[in-house]
Amino acid sequence: MSADQVAFLVLAPISVGAGIAMLLQRNAVHAALLLVVNLVTVGIFYLMLAAPFLFAVQIIVYAGAIMVLFLFVIMLLGVDRAEPLEEPIRFQRTAAVLLGVGILAELVTAVRAGVGFRALGPAAFAETGADTAALARALFRSYVLPFEATSVLLIVAAVAAMVLARRRPAPATAEPEGVVDAEEAAPEEVGA
Amino acid sequence: MDLLDWALLLGRVAVVFAGLLVTVMLLIWMERKVIADMQTRMGPMRAGPRGVLITLADGIKLFFKEGIVPAEADRPVYLIAPVIAMLPAFLAFAVIPFGTSVTLFGREVPFQLADPSIGILWVLAMASLGVYGIVLAGWSSGSNYPLLGAVRSSAQIISYEIGMSLALVAVLMYSGSLRLSEIVEAQARVWNVIPQFPAFVVYLIAGLAETNRPPFDLPEAESELVAGFHTEYSGIRFALFYLGEYVNTVTVASVAVTLFLGGWRGPAPDVLPWVWPLLWFLAKVLAVVYGYVWVRATLPRIRFDRLMAFGWKVLIPFGLVWVLLTGAIVVLPDVYGRGPVVAGAAVVFGALVLASVAAPLLRPRPAAEVGR
Amino acid sequence: MIRLPLVLLFSAALFSIGVYGVLARRNAVMVLMAIELMLNAVNVNLVGFSQLWRDLAGQVFALFVIAVAAAEVGIGLAIVLLIYRNRETIDLSEVSLLKW
Numbered sequence: 001m002s003a004d005q006v007a008f009l010v011l012a013p014i015s016v017g018a019g020i021a022m023l024l025q026r027n028a029v030h031a032a033l034l035l036v037v038n039l040v041t042v043g044i045f046y047l048m049l050a051a052p053f054l055f056a057v058q059i060i061v062y063a064g065a066i067m068v069l070f071l072f073v074i075m076l077l078g079v080d081r082a083e084p085l086e087e088p089i090r091f092q093r094t095a096a097v098l099l100g101v102g103i104l105a106e107l108v109t110a111v112r113a114g115v116g117f118r119a120l121g122p123a124a125f126a127e128t129g130a131d132t133a134a135l136a137r138a139l140f141r142s143y144v145l146p147f148e149a150t151s152v153l154l155i156v157a158a159v160a161a162m163v164l165a166r167r168r169p170a171p172a173t174a175e176p177e178g179v180v181d182a183e184e185a186a187p188e189e190v191g192a
Numbered sequence: 193m194d195l196l197d198w199a200l201l202l203g204r205v206a207v208v209f210a211g212l213l214v215t216v217m218l219l220i221w222m223e224r225k226v227i228a229d230m231q232t233r234m235g236p237m238r239a240g241p242r243g244v245l246i247t248l249a250d251g252i253k254l255f256f257k258e259g260i261v262p263a264e265a266d267r268p269v270y271l272i273a274p275v276i277a278m279l280p281a282f283l284a285f286a287v288i289p290f291g292t293s294v295t296l297f298g299r300e301v302p303f304q305l306a307d308p309s310i311g312i313l314w315v316l317a318m319a320s321l322g323v324y325g326i327v328l329a330g331w332s333s334g335s336n337y338p339l340l341g342a343v344r345s346s347a348q349i350i351s352y353e354i355g356m357s358l359a360l361v362a363v364l365m366y367s368g369s370l371r372l373s374e375i376v377e378a379q380a381r382v383w384n385v386i387p388q389f390p391a392f393v394v395y396l397i398a399g400l401a402e403t404n405r406p407p408f409d410l411p412e413a414e415s416e417l418v419a420g421f422h423t424e425y426s427g428i429r430f431a432l433f434y435l436g437e438y439v440n441t442v443t444v445a446s447v448a449v450t451l452f453l454g455g456w457r458g459p460a461p462d463v464l465p466w467v468w469p470l471l472w473f474l475a476k477v478l479a480v481v482y483g484y485v486w487v488r489a490t491l492p493r494i495r496f497d498r499l500m501a502f503g504w505k506v507l508i509p510f511g512l513v514w515v516l517l518t519g520a521i522v523v524l525p526d527v528y529g530r531g532p533v534v535a536g537a538a539v540v541f542g543a544l545v546l547a548s549v550a551a552p553l554l555r556p557r558p559a560a561e562v563g564r
Numbered sequence: 565m566i567r568l569p570l571v572l573l574f575s576a577a578l579f580s581i582g583v584y585g586v587l588a589r590r591n592a593v594m595v596l597m598a599i600e601l602m603l604n605a606v607n608v609n610l611v612g613f614s615q616l617w618r619d620l621a622g623q624v625f626a627l628f629v630i631a632v633a634a635a636e637v638g639i640g641l642a643i644v645l646l647i648y649r650n651r652e653t654i655d656l657s658e659v660s661l662l663k664w
Contacts, residue, residue, distance in 0.1 A: 012570070012574045015578070019577075019578055022597065023581060023589070027266075028594060029269070029328075029332075030269070042607070046607075046611055052308065054627065057627060058607075060320050060357075061630050061631075062600070062604075062633075064323070068324075072327075073641045075339065077644075077645070093588055112569075132370060135624065143624050156635075157639050162642075164639070165645045
């Protein structure tokens with residue numbers, strides 16, 4: 001058994017366990033932390049699957065930015081109080097379990113049926129050093145248009161998030177207080 | 193990999209870890225001495241010669257102090273937060289080449305723990321994980337001031353991380369590699385600090401914010417937040433935060449040295465060829481850290497909204513423009529040849545200088561200024 | 565070298581957990597986090613197949629997925645903030661005015 005396999009067999013249960021624990025966690029901050037554990041382990045899988053650049057992106061974007069955003073909002077809203085887990089809609093939980101298990105079963109079957117992905121056998125992927133450069137070439141030659149579209153999407157999303165979350169100055173006040181950005185508004189909200 | 197290789201690897205990890213700790217110890221002493229000197233005080237004098245052991249004494253004192261866990265605290269997160277705060281700084285240091293290599297037991301042992309192909313990105317990744325320790329400490333303390341510090345710091349660190357990554361992107365575009373050893377190699381003739389000076393400045397400023405050093409220490413501003421995110425911490429856990437902050441400073445300075453100041457390169461005599469790079473590296477790191485201490489002794493803390501405004505409205509646009517320019521510098525000569533590009537750049541630069549001279553002359557002066 | 569079926573089973577498990585989370589949790593932030601879990605499972609698959617076929621397209625796609633996820637989280641959390649501001653709750657079962 002190679003080092004990769006050992007690492008996988010150790011990390012996969014941790015990752016799945018963190019995911020399950022996240023679901024059963026009432027406290028939103030704890031759930032977010034468990035998700036971070038999950039994301040980091042997935043990042044390590046990328047490393048083992050010959051995608052070191054994606055590992056870096058996973059840590060920087062997911063663990064470093066997206067999850068901090070989650071934590072920020074959770075702390076800002078003060079919704080870190082324990083949330084009751086019982087369901088208002090009858091059978092929702094049962095249905096969720098059934099559907100989830102159903103999908104798992106379906107996927108497992110699909111994997112077992114094996115759609116010919118053993119054809120190539122163990123593939124020795126490109127040398128990791130050249131990998132990032134090769135990825136860049138693929139990204140900026142074959143996929144330039146989607147790349148640009150994504151950048152537009154990101155800008156639109158950033159502007160939209162700012163516009164949505166912005167506090168409009170109250171119309172009645174004689175003196176508009178101007179643009180109050182989220183950071184400035186944060187302390188008042190937490191203190192309240 | 194046989195047993196000897198593993199042993200050497202372990203030995204390297206241990207030596208780097210210990211070396212980092214000793215450096216931090218000396219660094220804290222140096223910071224106190226330098227600041228004392230700038231304020232015409234003496235600073236710590238009692239522990240050891242000229243007080244050099246003061247950090248050790250502080251550490252021992254903190255170790256034996258009672259560690260208090262507030263009743264309102266979220267216990268598991270509260271206990272683990274200091275470790276999380278310290279870990280990324282150590283991990284980021286793993287990819288820094290702090291010397292050439294030495295031959296031990298017939299094996300070549302490089303002075304670098306690992307040289308992954310994603311070099312710089314590893315440093316960035318670890319820097320982006322650094323925010324967790326602070327955020328979690330602030331939240332889990334179950335008290336208002338730490339929470340405010342945590343919210344501030346998450347906003348601050350995420351914002352300045354963008355500026356920092358822009359500076360790094362410019363350097364890696366210029367060097368043409370992500371590998372830190374190759375970036376050092378690329379600086380054999382000219383250190384990056386000369387062609388990449390704007391990126392250097394952006395990096396140093398963003399580094400101040402990333403390490404929560406004054407004047408950007410808003411997450412722990414004592415005049416507003418008691419002690420910010422670590423208000424509720426005491427004893428050994430507080431010591432871990434303190435340690436983490438300084439390890440972080442060393443790491444940020446080491447990255448600055450590696451990327452901009454030629455890494456371990458420097459003139460060296462022919463005796464003991466592996467010692468000099470180490471000394472050069474240490475000297476450069478100390479120089480950068482001295483700069484940080486100087487800034488701390490000189491500048492007052494800035495207001496939080498100004499900090500954010502500076503990050504988003506000045507640092508990031510500036511960094512973006514510099515990345516664009518670097519791209520042009522790297523690519524255009526290959527496409528059009530060196531001559532036309534230099535000529536074009538000269539024309540653009542001249543036009544900019546002319547415009548900046550002419551603009552104030554053409555603009556009507558405001559009334560208040562005329563009266564003066 | 566990890567055998568691909570192992571990777572696929574792993575990502576299937578992650579995806580199922582995510583599906584359950586989206587369906588069962590009522591806290592809007594938790595639902596968003598479960599969606600992240602699902603996106604991650606998809607990424608694992610993409611990267612796994614990318615390695616199998618020695619084709620970087622899978623990794624490029626995973627990159628796009630991460631970028632889109634970042635945009636999605638930004639908007640999603642902004643909406644959550646708005647809901648909280650208007651309703652003082654982020655319980656999704658309370659936010660049902662537009663449902664029928």
